[in-house]
Amino acid sequence: MKYISTRDTSISFTGAEAMKQGLSKEGGLFVPESIVPFEKGELFALAGKPYREAAYAVMKKYLTDFTKEELFDCIDSAYSEKRWEEKEITPLVGLSDSAYILELFHGPTCAFKDVALQILPKFLTYSIKKTGEDKTVVILVATSGDTGKAALEGFADVEGTRIAVFYPDDGVSDMQKLQMVTQSGGNVNVGAVIGNFDDAQNGVKKIFTDKAFAERIAERGFMLSSANSINWGRLLPQIVYYVYAYARLISMGRIKEGEGINICVPTGNFGNILAAYYAMKMGVPVKRLICASNENNVLTDFINTGIYDKNRTFHTTISPSMDILISSNLERLLFDISGGDEKLISSYMKALSESGRYEVTDGMKKKISEIFCAGFTDDAGTKATINRVFSEKGYLCDTHTGVAVTVYEEYVKKTGDTTPAVIASTASPYKFAKSVLEALKVDISGKNDFELLDELSKKSGVRVPDALGLLKTKPVRFTAKIKKEDMESFVDGYLK
């Protein structure tokens, strides 16, 4: 399997090389040259099998430059019972007769990004060896909150790597911030960017495309790579849980082989829902992919109109990991939908960076609307859903999942479509305890973050995850506040 760039299909690399580079040098994203379908019966055979089997079935199709032993080594160390609170890794919980919550947050940082970021460092360690690289790989991450911590946790003290994480100073929750600034490990660094997520992401992209900078640090024995969801090694592990969820629904007797499902995903950078799209293209019978957004509803408008326009007010919401106006992974969808038209994709991305806007062709618009549906809700709608779902069903969801449940329920109301649905739950409610407690109308005045965790535990009867509860015992290690134009010199200083 080779990987080509969405902006230049003559660029072609192995999986190891594509993961090591992260982003293609002309700015495009690596995509597999084809989406490999499951063989007949292969999907059905996964019913009742453990997560690792689903992981191997998916990954072996795309990382053909890895041996079976290497892949299982990666899979088994990433998804060991030591690192995950649930044996199933991503359990499926029934919310109603037709809706199932796919809980993706039982990893070491309580958010779905662990699924990919626990395994990416293993992939990279092998990739470095396979490509004969002798430089230290420096992972740069811009985070809207959850990626940063999950990446730090995945890469801490991984040999041959360093990691620097940038988060927007006022764009993440206190708990998210605390998770990052207390990170242990001798190869990690964290900085707060004065600005929003897009400032942080643009800053990182700029560093990546600065050739002079790359040469300067190469002389010191470093090369840059990315753990953002633009890295193929992030996306691939996310395909697995949709395949696994489908196999689970079969083994639960909820659906028959070949029966369609809907999938609803709370979306920001478009990585998670893109993984669902790839799962569909591999043969998971999906009728509808429902893209759920918060007030930063640029994707809702795009899916409904074919016009992507980021020129709009940026909202800071209670679902901060979705506060994004440039959804980077959409580029991969557009590439696929356009039949791999690199020139067209390059022109859209150029327009996006120059004017913040592009409009896809009518043909693409039509194809997108045949598969995707989209909706959004505001903070009040999200809180109302969290409250209602808890009081009616005794199920507590976080704010991001609250967005997805709201949009899913509105979809059902509007269409009457009660096809069995999988709703991706992307974070533990404890990670956003303050907003969740507000949604439950609990008085939280005067309470600190850790008292909020206890309060939520009292209310829900669920134990506080150690990953959050034990943070109070950890010292703060990182206090740097950085102007967006100073991000490069921050990295430069770190690599001295």
Ligand SMILES: *Cc1c(COP(=O)(O)O)cnc(C)c1O
């Ligand atoms: C990152 C994140 C999202 C958005 O996922 P994308 O892949 O960027 O669309 C949603 N919810 C949570 C909790 C996240 O951390």
